[in-house]
Amino acid sequence: MFYEPAKRNHGLPHAPLKAIVAPRPIGWISSLTPDGVANLAPYSFFNMISETPALVMFSSQGAKDSLANIEATGEFVCNLATLDLVDKVNLTSAPVARNLSEFDTADIARAPSRLVKPPRVAAAPCALECVYVETFRPRGRDGVEANAYMIIGEIVGVHIDDAAIIDGRVDIAALKVIARCGYLDYAPVDRLIERERPPGGGMDMKARAPVG
Numbered sequence: 001m002f003y004e005p006a007k008r009n010h011g012l013p014h015a016p017l018k019a020i021v022a023p024r025p026i027g028w029i030s031s032l033t034p035d036g037v038a039n040l041a042p043y044s045f046f047n048m049i050s051e052t053p054a055l056v057m058f059s060s061q062g063a064k065d066s067l068a069n070i071e072a073t074g075e076f077v078c079n080l081a082t083l084d085l086v087d088k089v090n091l092t093s094a095p096v097a098r099n100l101s102e103f104d105t106a107d108i109a110r111a112p113s114r115l116v117k118p119p120r121v122a123a124a125p126c127a128l129e130c131v132y133v134e135t136f137r138p139r140g141r142d143g144v145e146a147n148a149y150m151i152i153g154e155i156v157g158v159h160i161d162d163a164a165i166i167d168g169r170v171d172i173a174a175l176k177v178i179a180r181c182g183y184l185d186y187a188p189v190d191r192l193i194e195r196e197r198p199p200g201g202g203m204d205m206k207a208r209a210p211v212g
Contacts, residue, residue, distance in 0.1 A: 018044075019182020026180050027058040028079040028089055030118045031069035033098065038110065038119055039065050040092045040102040042081065044180035045148075054155035056130060059138075059148050065098055067149050070132050075116035076153060080126040083176035083188040088123075115157040125164045125175050129157035 003010035005017060018024075027046030031039045043066070045059035056078055060067050070076045081089045091106035103110050103119070110119035113129050120127040130153030137145045164170050176188045 014183055016182065018180075019185075022181040023179030023187045024181075026081040026089065026178060027056070028081045028092070028121065028124070029058060029066050030077045030079060030103075030120065031066050031075070032073050032118045033065075033069050034072045035099075037099060038101045038103050039069055040079075040106070040108065040121070041066050042089050042093050042180075045150075046078075049152070055133065055152055056128060056155055057150055057152045059150045062147055063149060067135070067151060070151055070153070071135060073117070074132040075118055076130050076132065076151075077113055077116065077118045077120050078128040078130060078155075079121040079124040080175070081178050082125065083178055083190075085121070085123060086178055086186055088121075089178070113157070120159060125161040126170070127159040128155045129159070130154060131156050 001010070005015075008015065010016060024044045025046050027043040029039075029041055029043060033039065041064070043058040043060060045061075047057060049055050049057050058066075058078075066076070088106050088108055092102040092108070094102075094105075096102060096105055102108070109122035111122035113120055113127075116129045116131065120129075133152045133154055136150040136152065138148055138150060139145050160170060164175055166174065173190055173192050176190050178186045178188050181187050
C-alpha cells in the first residue's frame, strides 16, 4: 500500500505511521508547578540530541502541563521507563487536574534529586536531572507551526542504580527498558547485539542476554 499522511488516505482502522517509526524511547518526565505540585507524564517523542553539551529533548503534542511547568521553573527530570514500571508509566498518561500529582494518583514513590527541584521516580533505575534550555516549535513544509512543542534541556546530573552496572556498562537488557511502539503497544529491550564500527576490527556480531 501507499498513502499520504496529510491526506490520511491509508484506509486502515488506525494511522500506521507511529507503528513504523518505532520503537521510540519513552521520556518519563517529572516537573514541578510554580506552586510545587509534582507532575509526571510519559512522552514517546523523546531522545538525546547531543553529548557535548549533554542535551535531551521531548516533544509535546499540544501545550501540556509539563511544558508550562518547565518553562516556568526551568527544571525537569527524565526517568527511565522499564518493564517493571510499564503499568505505572501508562497510568501517568491519564489527564489529571493541575493541582493533583501523578505521583499520588498512580501511587508512585518519589526520590529527591540533587541539583534540580523536581523529584525522581524512586523505582526508576536511572534518571537524568535537566535544566531547561529552550522550546522549539517545528513547522511543516508550508511554514505553519505544528501543534508540537519540543522542549530541550541540558543534563546536569545522572542517577544510575549501582546494580544496573555490569562489567562497567549499564546493562539495558537486564533492566528491560521499554519503548513505545504503535497503537497500544510497548516493547521491552531484553536482548542486545554488537557490531564493531568499520574499519576498526571486523563486523563480528554478538548477542547479549540479561544477566541473571
